[in-house]
Amino acid sequence: MEILRTKVEVRSKLSQVRNSQKNIGFIPTMGALHEGHLMLVENAKLNSDVVVASIFVNPTQFNNVEDFEKYPITVDKDLELLKQKQVDFVFIPTVEELYSSKSILKFDFGYLDNTLEGAFRPGHFSGVGLVVSKLLNIVKPHKSYFGQKDLQQVAVIKRLVEELEFDVQVVTVPTIREHDGLAMSSRNIRLSPEGRTKSTILFQSLTYAKDELKSGKDWFKIKEQVVNRFLHSAMCSLEYFELVDTHTLEIKNSISDVSQASICIAAYVEDVRLIDNLEII
Ligand SMILES: Nc1ncnc2c1ncn2[C@@H]1O[C@H](COP(=O)(O)OP(=O)(O)OP(=O)(O)O)[C@@H](O)[C@H]1O
Ligand SMILES: CC(C)(CO)[C@@H](O)C(=O)[O-]
Numbered sequence: 001m002e003i004l005r006t007k008v009e010v011r012s013k014l015s016q017v018r019n020s021q022k023n024i025g026f027i028p029t030m031g032a033l034h035e036g037h038l039m040l041v042e043n044a045k046l047n048s049d050v051v052v053a054s055i056f057v058n059p060t061q062f063n064n065v066e067d068f069e070k071y072p073i074t075v076d077k078d079l080e081l082l083k084q085k086q087v088d089f090v091f092i093p094t095v096e097e098l099y100s101s102k103s104i105l106k107f108d109f110g111y112l113d114n115t116l117e118g119a120f121r122p123g124h125f126s127g128v129g130l131v132v133s134k135l136l137n138i139v140k141p142h143k144s145y146f147g148q149k150d151l152q153q154v155a156v157i158k159r160l161v162e163e164l165e166f167d168v169q170v171v172t173v174p175t176i177r178e179h180d181g182l183a184m185s186s187r188n189i190r191l192s193p194e195g196r197t198k199s200t201i202l203f204q205s206l207t208y209a210k211d212e213l214k215s216g217k218d219w220f221k222i223k224e225q226v227v228n229r230f231l232h233s234a235m236c237s238l239e240y241f242e243l244v245d246t247h248t249l250e251i252k253n254s255i256s257d258v259s260q261a262s263i264c265i266a267a268y269v270e271d272v273r274l275i276d277n278l279e280i281i
């Protein structure tokens, strides 16, 4: 496995790969790797000749300074895991390397910027759009892999790729969970043992709502129950709990007029903000 730190190195190594007619699979990450990230790598390994991962905690996508400063960093362990998975190249740029000039470009993803994550994290998707555009332009992969855990991010990136004509296929990989259902996330390691136990409320709320919806219960009643459950749970506070069209992320009040629906949740457990979602149909 080769570690690349500059854009020049990445461009030079990967143009050789492309010239030898090999396919490149790319997994962008912010590090603090877990089984969810490794599943993206495994998918890439199955479908590409050469696998490239990046580790970069992108400052422009953080709307909250404390969240940025507390973002877990475990580079040595990450490199060990990527090596075990036989990743070919890892790109680890510094902030100066990717943002050599202070960016003035902003992305506006319209509706996607004003709902769910967009509404609670102003500027977040603009930062994601910016860094993903940079990474795709530097790595020029044939396929790029993203987790379904960040459902809205997938919608944003698909839109970015479509509108800016990036020549890449966006592949979505299902969410990998802990044994008790908690979606794996780098931020989980910030939870105290008690917070970790309480954090199952997210997945439990999703599965409860899915079962109730399937048995015909009214969405507003289900949502009320979930809101109440959070109000009675010390350490946990709900930010949103919404039924959406899986593709457009449009908010729905029932599953009667959609072909694919998901429930999306964001909640704080202690001071850690967690998100998750579950496909309903
Ligand atoms: N549990 C998971 N299952 C599948 N993919 C995941 C999972 N967690 C993260 N990913 C995907 O891995 C990629 C890199 O994500 P990132 O490095 O932000 O990790 P993360 O665990 O989502 O961290 P956090 O949510 O704390 O920011 C993204 O495409 C993300 O959707
Ligand atoms: C796609 C991404 C690597 C961009 O920084 C990040 O948002 C993430 O890890 O999901």
Ligand code: BAL
Pocket: 061, 062, 150
């Ligand atoms: N995986 C999402 C990245 C973020 O929370 O900023």
